[in-house]
Amino acid sequence: xxxxxxxxTPRLGFRVAMANLVTAAAAxxxxxxxxxxxxxxxxxxxxxxxxxxxxxxxGDNLAAAVxxxxxxxxxxxxxxxQASPSIxxxxxxxxxxxxxxxxxxxxxxxxxxxxxEFAAQDHRFTWHTLDLVQPVEHGGKVIxxxxxxxxxxxxxxxxxxxxGTTVLIAAGALAVAFLLVSRMRRAVLRAEARLDYLAxxxxxxxxxxxxxxxxxxxxxxxxxxxxxxxxxxxxLDLDNFKIVNDTLGHHRGDALLAAATHRLSxxxxxxxxxxxxxxxxxxxxxxxxxxxxxxxxxxxKTLAALAAPFSVDGHDIYITASVGIACYPNDAADLQTLxxxxxxxxxxxKDRGKNAYVRFHSDMDQRARRRLTVETQLxxxxxxxxxxxHYQPVYDYRNTRIVGVEALVRWQHPEQxxxxxxxxxxxxxxxxxxxxxxxxxxxxxxxxxxxxQTAGFGPLYVSxxxxxxxxQENDFARETIAVLLEAGLSPRLLELEITESVLMENTQAQTxxxxxxxxxxxxxxxxxxxxxxxxxYLKRLPIDKLKIDRSFVRDIPADRDDTAITTAIIAMAHGxxxxxxxxxxxxxxxxxxxxxxxxDLMQGYFFSHPLPAGELGELLxxxxxxLAPVA
Amino acid sequence: xxxxxxxILLILALAALPAGAQPVPEYELKAAxxxxxxxFTEWPADSPWDSSPTLNLCVSASSPLSSALYALNDRAIRGxxxxxxxxxxxxxxxxxxxxxxxxxxxPRLAQIRKSLAGAAVLTxxxxxxxxxxxxxxxxxxxxNNRMGFEVNLQAMRQARLTISSKLLRLSQPISQPISRxxx
Numbered sequence: 001x002x003x004x005x006x007x008x009t010p011r012l013g014f015r016v017a018m019a020n021l022v023t024a025a026a027a028x029x030x031x032x033x034x035x036x037x038x039x040x041x042x043x044x045x046x047x048x049x050x051x052x053x054x055x056x057x058x059g060d061n062l063a064a065a066v067x068x069x070x071x072x073x074x075x076x077x078x079x080x081x082q083a084s085p086s087i088x089x090x091x092x093x094x095x096x097x098x099x100x101x102x103x104x105x106x107x108x109x110x111x112x113x114x115x116x117e118f119a120a121q122d123h124r125f126t127w128h129t130l131d132l133v134q135p136v137e138h139g140g141k142v143i144x145x146x147x148x149x150x151x152x153x154x155x156x157x158x159x160x161x162x163x164g165t166t167v168l169i170a171a172g173a174l175a176v177a178f179l180l181v182s183r184m185r186r187a188v189l190r191a192e193a194r195l196d197y198l199a200x201x202x203x204x205x206x207x208x209x210x211x212x213x214x215x216x217x218x219x220x221x222x223x224x225x226x227x228x229x230x231x232x233x234x235x236l237d238l239d240n241f242k243i244v245n246d247t248l249g250h251h252r253g254d255a256l257l258a259a260a261t262h263r264l265s266x267x268x269x270x271x272x273x274x275x276x277x278x279x280x281x282x283x284x285x286x287x288x289x290x291x292x293x294x295x296x297x298x299x300x301k302t303l304a305a306l307a308a309p310f311s312v313d314g315h316d317i318y319i320t321a322s323v324g325i326a327c328y329p330n331d332a333a334d335l336q337t338l339x340x341x342x343x344x345x346x347x348x349x350k351d352r353g354k355n356a357y358v359r360f361h362s363d364m365d366q367r368a369r370r371r372l373t374v375e376t377q378l379x380x381x382x383x384x385x386x387x388x389x390h391y392q393p394v395y396d397y398r399n400t401r402i403v404g405v406e407a408l409v410r411w412q413h414p415e416q417x418x419x420x421x422x423x424x425x426x427x428x429x430x431x432x433x434x435x436x437x438x439x440x441x442x443x444x445x446x447x448x449x450x451x452x453q454t455a456g457f458g459p460l461y462v463s464x465x466x467x468x469x470x471x472q473e474n475d476f477a478r479e480t481i482a483v484l485l486e487a488g489l490s491p492r493l494l495e496l497e498i499t500e501s502v503l504m505e506n507t508q509a510q511t512x513x514x515x516x517x518x519x520x521x522x523x524x525x526x527x528x529x530x531x532x533x534x535x536x537y538l539k540r541l542p543i544d545k546l547k548i549d550r551s552f553v554r555d556i557p558a559d560r561d562d563t564a565i566t567t568a569i570i571a572m573a574h575g576x577x578x579x580x581x582x583x584x585x586x587x588x589x590x591x592x593x594x595x596x597x598x599x600d601l602m603q604g605y606f607f608s609h610p611l612p613a614g615e616l617g618e619l620l621x622x623x624x625x626x627l628a629p630v631a
Numbered sequence: 632x633x634x635x636x637x638x639i640l641l642i643l644a645l646a647a648l649p650a651g652a653q654p655v656p657e658y659e660l661k662a663a664x665x666x667x668x669x670x671f672t673e674w675p676a677d678s679p680w681d682s683s684p685t686l687n688l689c690v691s692a693s694s695p696l697s698s699a700l701y702a703l704n705d706r707a708i709r710g711x712x713x714x715x716x717x718x719x720x721x722x723x724x725x726x727x728x729x730x731x732x733x734x735x736x737x738p739r740l741a742q743i744r745k746s747l748a749g750a751a752v753l754t755x756x757x758x759x760x761x762x763x764x765x766x767x768x769x770x771x772x773x774x775n776n777r778m779g780f781e782v783n784l785q786a787m788r789q790a791r792l793t794i795s796s797k798l799l800r801l802s803q804p805i806s807q808p809i810s811r812x813x814x
Contacts, residue, residue: 060797061797063797064667064671064795064797064798064800064801065797065800065801067667067670068664068667068780068801070779070801073800073801138670139670139708139709
């Protein structure tokens with residue numbers, strides 16, 4: 001969301017609140033005015049009523065005085081009106097219109113006989129006074145007329161008091177209402193801000209999330225178009241973050257993310273938008289004319305910033321990152337392509353051994369497309385059952401007997417012929433297709449092993465490689481046992497090979513391995529010595545065998561380091577009660593060296609290339625009677 | 632309301648007349664007073680007042696006021712008709728509600744008293760002797776030389792009459808009876 005819009009929201013809200021307030025004030029004012037007007041009318045009505053009653057009483061009392069023309073008594077009677085402060089003057093007239101007596105409260109001018117204006121109505125309001133004419137009657141006869149004048153000053157002061165009170169109450173009510181409304185408004189705004197925050201901010205790192213990133217990037221691209229500038233997009237993926245999460249727990253994983261975020265933010269310019277767009281994926285959006293040129297510098301700084309170890313709960317954790325850079329509009333014409341290309345570049349960085357940055361290049365796009373093609377073809381290959389298994393025999397050097405075979409997958413492509421695993425396994429791993437492929441290989445290998453057993457080649461174990469993805473399958477152990485049952489192969493004759501790194505990245509695999517071992521399946525560590533070579537898991541996990549990596553075997557016996565490592569591995573394996581196999585044995589010297597140092601099981605070109613099942617069958621047939629090893 | 636309007640129009644019409652152009656003669660003023668007294672007086676329930684269709688005003692035929700009083704004859708008063716009766720003998724005063732006495736009645740006063748004997752009769756006089764002897768209302772001049780009257784409350788109670796407080800309030804001690812110079 002562009003920041004301008006957010007700023008304008010409260011101002012607009014303020015205006016709406018003010019408009020509401022003014023409307024409410026106007027309504028209250030009108031109500032107050034109506035109430036005051038009503039009060040004026042009712043006060044006047046009650047004044048008139050009061051005056052009428054008094055005039056009637058006075059008139060009644062005046063009857064005798066008027067009748068006898070007693071001015072003194074009449075004046076005295078009128079004087080009794082003094083008790084009523086509102087009455088300012090009064091006069092009584094005889095039927096001939098002569099004044100009998102007058103009264104005035106404050107020495108006002110005496111009232112005169114009422115004029116014709118009283119013909120229609122017995123009372124008359126002026127601004128300040130109310131005049132009332134009342135006949136003086138006796139015995140049903142009119143004997144005179146009394147005129148009374150009341151001041152409306154008292155009425156007005158009461159009215160003003162009432163008006164003041166009304167306005168005060170209205171203002172008070174308005175103030176209270178305004179306070180309540182504004183408090184509610186603030187609460188609503190806070191809630192909105194919180195919702196907004198939750199929708200756009202990742203709570204672990206307090207960075208904008210993927211949603212916010214997309215909006216920000218779209219906004220940046222739009223602005224770049226307008227200003228003729230550029231946008232560099234850096235996608236950063238923490239290498240091996242998953243291991244941290246799995247081994248130290250999510251809580252520490254989150255702490256690590258927060259710490260990494262802190263370091264990443266420190267090295268950035270203010271305008272560079274850092275977002276967390278996935279579990280261990282971050283993105284920077286760099287804007288400005290020089291964005292693309294600076295992007296690589298930023299990537300270098302970023303990698304440098306992460307180089308120092310992170311201390312999380314006493315653990316020193318080293319993390320590295322792979323950064324992919326793509327530039328707009330140079331590398332992509334739209335947002336989707338830009339993101340995809342940055343992603344491609346990031347994977348290219350991972351392929352280069354991680355802890356690196358790669359600027360997107362159009363070749364990568366082709367590679368990515370090729371990858372996609374391979375993936376599509378792999379799916380077809382699964383449907384068409386184009387995978388075959390080749391077997392490399394494992395020899396016991398002491399008696400040159402074949403004791404087992406390692407199953408190796410090949411792709412029999414209808415057009416491209418036989419494709420080696422190096423060309424498709426990585427794609428299969430990435431796309432998850434490795435799981436069905438692995439399942440297929442396992443089934444084929446078990447069936448083949450059973451077939452050789454049936455053919456009378458004696459107990460011959462088959463070794464199958466496992467990928468990380470397969471280990472993550474929940475019911476892998478059950479499936480494996482089902483395959484063994486179906487093939488009719490003894491679990492003792494199946495060996496599963498797991499590389500050290502796969503084992504380290506899947507610490508939860510322990511249960512699975514325990515289950516498999518309980519079923520009788522044997523487990524081997526592949527490429528031993530190339531990974532972490534942690535001694536602890538050798539003790540903890542149900543391992544039966546170590547395979548010495550071909551990289552150590554290659555230079556023995558000439559290389560002193562490799563001979564040292566190789567002999568150490570052999571000694572350690574024997575010490576732990578594990579059997580040991582050497583891979584990649586290509587010369588007799590190597591084979592002799594290994595045999596001298598106690599490693600009797602070997603495989604490699606010195607003995608045999610991986611062979612199709614049929615050819616291996618022939619080899620087995622030849623070995624049925626002891627012969628010299630075949631070169 | 633209509634009555635009121637008529638009254639006001641009447642008053643306005645009257646107001647146009649020159650006020651107080653003709654001084655009211657003494658006898659007529661006294662007769663008007665007598666008439667007005669009647670309007671403020673209540674007779675007891677057992678008096679002939681209730682049964683009689685007329686309100687009887689008795690006066691000696693020889694009284695100088697008789698003609699002025701007679702002018703009131705047949706006037707409507709409190710729903711009745713005023714009847715002026717001239718009395719020669721005071722042996723009996725049948726049906727008198729109001730009795731006007733003047734100086735000429737002095738010699739007969741004892742007899743009159745006897746005849747009245749506590750009857751519910753509103754006695755009025757303008758003679759100072761008779762007033763002093765005890766009539767209910769005495770007419771005379773006030774200090775300001777205007778006509779006034781005084782009410783003898785004791786006589787009023789003896790005659791079992793009720794006079795409106797409005798009238799009582801106007802009662803003032805009279806300084807000299809008016810009628811004396813005429814006798």
